[in-house]
Amino acid sequence: MRVHILPEQAGNTSMPNVLSEKYAKHTRLTRVTRHMRSSAVLAVILGIGLLARPATAQDWPSWRGPDENGMATGDAPVTWGDSEGVTWRTAIPGRGHSAPVVWGNRIFVTTAVPIGSQLAGGTNAPPRGRQPGARVGGHPTGGGQPGPGHSAAGRRPGGRWSPHGDSGPQSEHRFVLLAIDRSTGDVVWERTAVEATPHEGFHAQYGSFASSSPVTDGEHVYASFGSRGLYCYDFDGQLIWQTDLGQMRKFLQFGEGTPLVLHADRLIVKFDHEGDSFVVALDAATGDQLWRVGRDEITSWSPPLVVEHDGRTQVVVAATQKVRSYDFDTGALVWEAAGLGRNQIPAPVHHGDVVYVMSGFIAPNLMAIRLGGQGDLTNTDAIVWSNRQANAYTPSPVLFDGQLYVLTDGGVLTNFDATTGEVHYRQRLPGPSNFKASPVGVNGKLYLASEEGQVFVVTMGPEFELLATNTLDGAVFIATPAIGGGEIILRSQDALYSIGRAE
Numbered sequence: 001m002r003v004h005i006l007p008e009q010a011g012n013t014s015m016p017n018v019l020s021e022k023y024a025k026h027t028r029l030t031r032v033t034r035h036m037r038s039s040a041v042l043a044v045i046l047g048i049g050l051l052a053r054p055a056t057a058q059d060w061p062s063w064r065g066p067d068e069n070g071m072a073t074g075d076a077p078v079t080w081g082d083s084e085g086v087t088w089r090t091a092i093p094g095r096g097h098s099a100p101v102v103w104g105n106r107i108f109v110t111t112a113v114p115i116g117s118q119l120a121g122g123t124n125a126p127p128r129g130r131q132p133g134a135r136v137g138g139h140p141t142g143g144g145q146p147g148p149g150h151s152a153a154g155r156r157p158g159g160r161w162s163p164h165g166d167s168g169p170q171s172e173h174r175f176v177l178l179a180i181d182r183s184t185g186d187v188v189w190e191r192t193a194v195e196a197t198p199h200e201g202f203h204a205q206y207g208s209f210a211s212s213s214p215v216t217d218g219e220h221v222y223a224s225f226g227s228r229g230l231y232c233y234d235f236d237g238q239l240i241w242q243t244d245l246g247q248m249r250k251f252l253q254f255g256e257g258t259p260l261v262l263h264a265d266r267l268i269v270k271f272d273h274e275g276d277s278f279v280v281a282l283d284a285a286t287g288d289q290l291w292r293v294g295r296d297e298i299t300s301w302s303p304p305l306v307v308e309h310d311g312r313t314q315v316v317v318a319a320t321q322k323v324r325s326y327d328f329d330t331g332a333l334v335w336e337a338a339g340l341g342r343n344q345i346p347a348p349v350h351h352g353d354v355v356y357v358m359s360g361f362i363a364p365n366l367m368a369i370r371l372g373g374q375g376d377l378t379n380t381d382a383i384v385w386s387n388r389q390a391n392a393y394t395p396s397p398v399l400f401d402g403q404l405y406v407l408t409d410g411g412v413l414t415n416f417d418a419t420t421g422e423v424h425y426r427q428r429l430p431g432p433s434n435f436k437a438s439p440v441g442v443n444g445k446l447y448l449a450s451e452e453g454q455v456f457v458v459t460m461g462p463e464f465e466l467l468a469t470n471t472l473d474g475a476v477f478i479a480t481p482a483i484g485g486g487e488i489i490l491r492s493q494d495a496l497y498s499i500g501r502a503e
Contacts, residue, residue: 053218060102060482060489063213063259065440068305069349070398070405072442072483077500078457079468086472087498088185092491094176096210097257097436099480100489100496103216106188106235107180107482107489109496110223112210115172115195170198175210175225179237182487185498189237196228199247211257213480215267217284222267226256230269232287241287245280248273259347261315263306263328266290268315272300279304279317281331291331297321298342302396305348307355309371318348318357322378323369337377339365339386347396347438349404351418354384356404360393366406368421385421390414396438396480398446400460405446407439413448415462424462430469438480449477449490472497 055066057074064070077085094113101108174195179188212224220240224230227247232240248256248271261268267282277295282288300319306328307314313328320342325334341363348357358366366387373382390412398405403424404416411433415424429448433456437449441460445467448456453475459465472492479491488499 055103055218058102058104058485059218060100060484061217062101062215062262063099063303063480064347064349064396064438065483068261068347069400070396070438070440071400072440074484075443075486076445076447076483076488077486078445080470080499082471082473085470085499087487087500089498090180090185090187090496092178092494092496094173094210095493097478097493098210099213099259100482100491101214101216101221102182102482102484102489103218103221105182106216107182107496108214108216108221108223109178109180109491110210110212110214110225111176111178112225113174113176115174170200172197175228177214177221177223177231177233179221179235180496182498185496191233191237191239193223193225193231193239193242194228199227200249211255213259215260215262217262220284222260222262222284224258224260224269226258230260230267230282230287232284243282243287245269245271249275258301259303261304261306263313268304268306270300270302270304270317272297272319274299279315279326279331281315281328293326293331293333295319295324300344302344302347302357305350305355307350307371309353314371316348316350316355316357318346318359319344320359323348323357323367325371335373335375335377335382337367337369337383339367339378339383341365343393345394345396346392349397349399351399351402351404354418356397356399356418358391358397358406360391360408364388364391364393366391368418387416387421390426394436394438398439398441400441403460403462405439405441405460407435407448409435411435411450413458413464415464417462425464427464429456430466436478440481440483442483447481447483447488449481451476451478453477453492455481455488455490 055061059066065072092111094111096111098110174192177191177193181188212226214221214223220232220234222232229242229244231242234240258270265284267284269280271278277297278292279295280292281290283290297319302318305316307316314334315326315328317324318340322336322338324336327334340357341359341361343361344359346358348355353371354368356368368384370382370384390408392406393409395407399418402418404418406414411429411431413429414426433450433452433454435450439446439448444460446458446460453472455470457468459467475492477492482489486500490497
């Protein structure tokens, strides 16, 4: 296994330290050069399109995978551990809970690095890395204390820690996108999108200033830092465009982190907070706003879901007040339905002519909503079935082969018949095990990454079977894994791991 350290952490001056780059103040929408914009527009006119190639079994282009349902194609390892199965480990500076995305031989991941403070592990030397057979450092959030590289978020007077974000001054951070070579774990390039001082904090244990997962189309990668802007880079690390959608105010300062959604030629961005909420469609080539719709909503974190039904493409957006569907082309409201609880986090999924939306906090609910209706669908037969027990607060479900897998934060896994809502099984995983990362699946196996550094492998199907429990000592998994090409990419709170891919 190879262990990699970023140049900044090792004090290596032979490579340019791109993390120290500082971009100018951003305007509402800034083009890097007119030439770049003209090139993008020309590509569209000539019908070249945005995709370098269609996604393959090698790729995991977004937080919930190529089909936005948590599933990959191909296969992945079943067993591994500290002394076997780890191809490489690369240290990641700062703090970020965004999931890695993968295209070809590139892995992209975001992070936020405090300026003038020490990096993960408490020093500017290599973080508490694991040499072969050595132990990784302890649980960074044990006992409710801040993890390594933690900012001022969560601190209360007298040094007491709270899960709520801090309304006091924050430290200045670099907001960074990393491109990593998939074969070796080497950092190909680093880009500091912006240096800024956040206006509010995040959840002391589970939040970060880099929790929104990027997305890629094989030619560009799009990274959102919420209140710090949205950035488009090409695969060589050249900034193509950037835009500022405004400043969020989150409920109890729990932090930002709604994943981006890319479909066809546009990005869909959900901006739900304790202010003027909206959903907006941006031209993926230029960043231009195509439509924007105001929303009567409070804070939520789940991403939109793009679905097609009867020749019409819709954008389904789950939230506290209502689940709403918007026309993909115009933003016009198609239908809406009330019924979800507060702090809505899990991503919607889609099977046949039904979408599934879920909340797990106050007034939890899981609703199966049939597409095809218009207007207000609340309490109509468009709600095919619902469930109020053992719903996930944070992890998103996996939907495959007519079965819906729901994992609670406390480690209870439920398998539903997606058509009827019948429970095939409801099983607690071996504990203690707690979950913020969402499950992912491939080739009949479901992978569940816990805060305790375990990855449980469970057989997919109507009967529960635990195939393996894999542990990376000292790792804490908050970010969702990526799968592709026989490999699992795991992001812990201080490192990225490759599991199972051949050299």
